[in-house]
Amino acid sequence: MHKEGKMRKFLLAIFFILAGASCHLFSTKIYTIPPCALDHWDSGTISFPHNRWETEFSFKTIGSYEDIVMITPVNLPDGVTLKKLTTYLTDNTDRDEARMLIILGRHNLQTAVREQMVSIGTRGCTASPDQREFSASTINFARINNDKYSYHLIVIFGMQDPNLKFHGAKIYY
16 A cells, blocks of 8 residues: 555656656747837948837838838747748828738748748728737748748838837747
């Protein structure tokens, strides 16, 4: 009886250790992208007056230049599977040409082919001065392969407009 009690305690302890380890292994992790990480895709838009703060990336003036592309690298652990992209935006304009589009993509290092993994846009959304959350959980090519690809987040401002603000993004894996 004494040996049986010790064995039961031992097995119970092993069970709790394994349960704790599996919870840690299978818990969702988050990669966060701050707005100040965005950089200009091309040198033509660098001179546009803009705010690059820890709370937002936005332009200070309205302009006619269309599709201003900002980009930041995304460095996720090799082999993880992406579950969801969540972005935090302000779109306080009803002008269709002043939309925002956020794209998580990958670039094949051997062939230079770029592929879109997931995109989130504000086309068709009503104007609001509030910061809003947009999410997408259907992700193409969701398994990260750092041996073959580099990864990036692209934010396209449909126009230079201070009513469009990027507040950051989260990638769940």
